[in-house]
Amino acid sequence: MDIRNRNRIRVVGPQNGPTVVLAHGFGCDQNMWRLVLPTLAEHYQVVLFDYVGSGGSDLSAWSQERYTSLEGYALDVIEVCQELDLERVAFVGHSVSAMVGVLAARAAPKRIGSLVMVAPSPCYIDDGDYRGGFSAEDIDELLASLESNYLGWSSTMAPVIMGNPERPELGQELTHSFCATDPDIARVFARTTFLSDTRQDLKSVSVPTLVLECAQDVIAPREVGAYVHAAIPSSRLVTLDATGHCPQLSAPEATAQAITEFLGHLP
Template identity: 40%
Template sequence: MMNSAKKNNVKLVGKLDGPTIIFAHGFGTDQNAWSKVSVAFLADYRVILFDNVGGGSSDPEAFSPNKYDSLEAYVDDLIDICTDYDVKNAIMVGHSVSGMISLLTAIKKPDFFSKLILVGASPRYLNDVDYVGGFEQQDLDALFDTMANNYFAWVSGFSAAAMANPENPHLAENFAASLNAIRPDIAQSVARVIFQSDYRSELPKLDKPTLLIQAKEDIAVPLDVAEYLNKQIAKSKLEVVNAYGHFPHMSAPDEIINSVKNFI
C-alpha cells in the first residue's frame, strides 16, 4: 500500500495549524498550475497541493489504464489524501476534471469539505438531447486520433486553444510543457476517461455550498455547462469571471483569488 504523499506528490504548506484549503489541478497540468493562486492563502490556511496520478510528479508506477478507467479511482486517491492528512471541513478547490472528482468525493465523504469551488468543471463534455456539452462524438474521435498520431503537434495546437491568451504566449508554452511531460499513452487514456464521462446524475446529490467559477470563453467548457451545473447543484452560485480560456487560475489569478476569498 503506497502512501498518498509519495503516490500523489502531496505538498503541505502555509499555516499548518490553520483551516485547510485544498487545490486540485485539471488535465495536462500539475499542482504548479495553482502557484499564483495558492500563495494568497498561505498566511491563513493550511494549503494542500497534489498531483493527480498520471500527471506532474505523481508516482509513475501508480498509473494503470485499467485502474484509472473512470473518475472513481481519482476519487479514491483524494479520499486517501484527506484521510492521511486528517482533513475535516476543508475548502476544496478543483479545476476542470478535478471539479467533478471533488464533487464525487464530497458526496461520498461529506465530512471532508465545508465548501466546494469548481473552476471550469463539466459533468459531461458530449452534447446530448436537451444538453449542450460542447462536443460531438466525431469531434472527440478526431481529437483522440490526433493525440495518437502526432502527440506533440496536438499539444502545440491544443495548448494555445485551451489557454486562449494569445497576448501572453508564455501561458500556452507552460501548458504545452506540462502536457509534453506526460507520457503520450497516459495522456490519451486520461483524456478518453475525462471526455467520455457523464456524471450528470450525481449533481443533485451534492449538499454543500458550491461556487462555480467560469471564464468568459472556454473551448472545453461552454457557459451552458456552467449554467446547467448551477441549476442541478442546489446550493451553488455561478460567477463568470473576467478571464478567457480554460485556465483562469493561470491567466487571471487575481480574479480567482478574489472570487474564492469572497466565497469563503
Template identity: 35%
Template sequence: MDLRRRHHVTFAGRDDAARSLVFAHGFGTDQRAWAQIWPAFADEFRIVLYDHAGAGQADPAAFEQHRYLTMDGYARDLNALLDELRLQEVVFVGHSMGAMTGILAAIARPEQFSRLVGIGASARYLDGPGYRGGFSEADLNALYRAVTTGHDAWAEQFAPVAMGNRDRPELAEHFANTIKRVPTDAILTVLCSIFQCDYRQAVQRLQRPLLLLQTRNDAAVPLEAAEFLHQAIDGSTLRVIDAEGHLPHISAPERVLEALQDFVRAPG
C-alpha cells in the first residue's frame, strides 16, 4: 500500500522549501492536533503531517495488533514513510507517543533527522526503584479494566485529567470525542504499547539535538520523567513552559510556539 494513503499524509507550507518539518501526534489525537502550530512555519518549511496506524484517517487495515505491541512499530512506520517521501535531515516535532516514535526512529536512522522536539515525552511511564514514571502497576491495571468495561465512560474520565485546564471544559470534551472514535481493541493495544514500554536505555543512543518541552503540571508525565529523559540524552535541552496538562500544543499553543520556534529554525 502507498504509505501516503496508509497514514493519510497531508502537506502544507512551501513545496520548494529546503527543509521539511514533520509532525507526529500523540495518543487519542490525530494530525489535526497541530492545527495551531504548523502555520507558524509554513513560509519556511515543507510541512508534513500524518496519522499513526489506528488513529485519525489512517487506513483501518494498517493497524495490525502484533505490529503495534511496542512503540518500535510506530518508529518503523516513520522511517518507512520518510524513505517513501525521500526525506533526509528533517526537523521533527512529536507529542507524547509521537515524541518517542521520533526518538526511536532517529536512533535507527539518524540520517533522516537533523533535530527533534518532544512534547510531553517519556521513556517509561511505570514507576520503578529510583524512578518515577507517574503510574503504578495498580494504576495501569485499573486503567485497562476501565477501558475494557466502558470505553466511552473511560474516555470521558481520562480526557479532563490529561488535558487539564478545567476552566476550559470544551478542550477535554473534544479530546474525549477523538478517543471514542478509536475501537476498544485498538485503544488497549496502543495503551499497552505506551505504558508497558521501557526505553530508558535505548534513548541514550540518540545522536541528534533534542528539545524537550514539559508543562508545569502534566498528569501523564511528571517532571521527574522529563528530567530523566533530559539527563539520559546527551545534548538534549529541557524547557518547562508556563502551561498545564499533557497537550499544551492544543491548550496553550502560543507557549509552545514561543518555546520551540528558535530551535526549529536553527540551521543544520
C-alpha cells in the first residue's frame, strides 16, 4: 500500500533535526496547521498527513470497520511513522488526535517520544465528578442532528466550536472544512470521537507531555485539561490566552511558541 499517497504525507523543514508529527482533529485536515508550520519548520522536520477519510487522503482506503474506533486512527499514525522510518517523534495531536497519540504511543512506544495534546478530551460526556462538557443527552442530540443533516449541522456547529465570533472568517473556514468531508465518513468519525472514553488510557503515558488548553473552549473546558494533566504525571499544563477549540488558527503565534518552548526543553 502506498502510505504516502494514502495519507497525503508532506515533510518540510530540516531533514536532519528532530521530527514533529502534526495530526488534525475531526472534520479537519493538515491545512489547519498552516499558521504554526513556518515557526515549527525553522527548527524541526515536520510531518503533516491526513487521516484516511479526511482532506486529500485516498478515500478508497477508508474502512468503516477500521475507523469506528480510535485505534484505527492510531494505526494510521503508526503506519505513517513506519513509512518514513521515524522514531521518538514529537506527536502533536489536536482535539481527538491528542488521544489518538496516546494510543499510538502505547501501541508503538519506539515511534513516539513525546506528546503535545492541543485541546484534548479523553471523554466528552459528564460522568459523576468528571466534567467532559456535555451530558449524554447533549451528545445524542448532537449526533442525531449531524446524521440527519450534516451540512446544516456543520454550518451551525463549526462557528460554535471555533469561537471568536468577532472573527467570523475563522468559523467560515472550519465550516468549509467540515462541509468538504464526505458526510458518510464524517458520521462515523463523529460517533468515534464523541462517544469515545479513553480516560483509562491516560495512565499508560510515560513520555514527556504538554497539555495545551484554551482559556475558553466549549468542546474541551478547562476542567478537562486539569483532569488530563493530573492523570499524566510527566505532563505540563499550559493555558493559552485564547478562545475556541482551534488555537492553531485563532492564536497561532502563542500556540507555536508553547510547542517550541516545550520541545526545546526535551532531552
